[in-house]
Amino acid sequence: MGVTKTQIFTAEQNELATILKVLGNPARIAILQHINNQKDCICNDIVEEIGLAQPTISQHLKELKSIDLIKGEISGKRVCYCINQKKWQEILVLLNDFFDKTNLNYC
Amino acid sequence: MGVTKTQIFTAEQNELATILKVLGNPARIAILQHINNQKDCICNDIVEEIGLAQPTISQHLKELKSIDLIKGEISGKRVCYCINQKKWQEILVLLNDFFDKTNLNYC
DNA sequence: TTTATATATCGCAATATTACGATAATAAAT
DNA sequence: ATTTATTATCGTAATATTGCGATATATAAA
Numbered sequence: 001m002g003v004t005k006t007q008i009f010t011a012e013q014n015e016l017a018t019i020l021k022v023l024g025n026p027a028r029i030a031i032l033q034h035i036n037n038q039k040d041c042i043c044n045d046i047v048e049e050i051g052l053a054q055p056t057i058s059q060h061l062k063e064l065k066s067i068d069l070i071k072g073e074i075s076g077k078r079v080c081y082c083i084n085q086k087k088w089q090e091i092l093v094l095l096n097d098f099f100d101k102t103n104l105n106y107c
Numbered sequence: 108m109g110v111t112k113t114q115i116f117t118a119e120q121n122e123l124a125t126i127l128k129v130l131g132n133p134a135r136i137a138i139l140q141h142i143n144n145q146k147d148c149i150c151n152d153i154v155e156e157i158g159l160a161q162p163t164i165s166q167h168l169k170e171l172k173s174i175d176l177i178k179g180e181i182s183g184k185r186v187c188y189c190i191n192q193k194k195w196q197e198i199l200v201l202l203n204d205f206f207d208k209t210n211l212n213y214c
Numbered sequence: 215t216t217t218a219t220a221t222a223t224c225g226c227a228a229t230a231t232t233a234c235g236a237t238a239a240t241a242a243a244t
Numbered sequence: 245a246t247t248t249a250t251t252a253t254c255g256t257a258a259t260a261t262t263g264c265g266a267t268a269t270a271t272a273a274a
Binding site: 002003004005043044047054055057058059061062072074076077078079 | 218219220221222223224230231232233
């Protein structure tokens, strides 16, 4: 079917999975790293930095925005992207929670 | 095309993305949580616990095994699954590294 | 006002993922 | 030896994802 059966899982499970899914792509990892390697909010030299077409980058940025992980601010004919610090911290907490709780049964 | 262009990214970016992609599914999140809620390595009451068909669970377990995050030990006609503690810790380090380093530029 | 630049959206092709029924494989129980 | 139970694999349908060319949109520059 290709559809994830979200109904049978908790909101927390779905939320965590959605976030990790968005993060689970090398282009989006690279974009996040690139944004953070700049001192200020950077605009789309991302396209030149990463070897993907402009529409593709734009789409990846959209997905990162969909989980509120980055913000884009219009500045003239450009758009400046930066990390949403608040969300970033929230995700860190979610992940540490998950990794702490699921750490009892091992072999 | 549907294919991720892994060639243009670093091994580290691809590795992290692969791990996060495997984790980015609610069924696999639920499976990991369930394995850890048991005291001992448990076998496929997972199928009963989570509302997915047995082949589907088996496939998800395979993906979790593909990144070495869980181990399956044959025990009679059953297979006992448990977390690979070593890998689990490695992933934690990877994630914390990523989240620490990419934490400078925000808005 | 025309042109250039930057970004987003549309539409599509190729491939990947999710899920499951059918079935195989294996071991325990009878 | 046959049956039952547990898990894995195969094949397939439905849907999602990745990537890009073409094009729209919007602002800056000329």
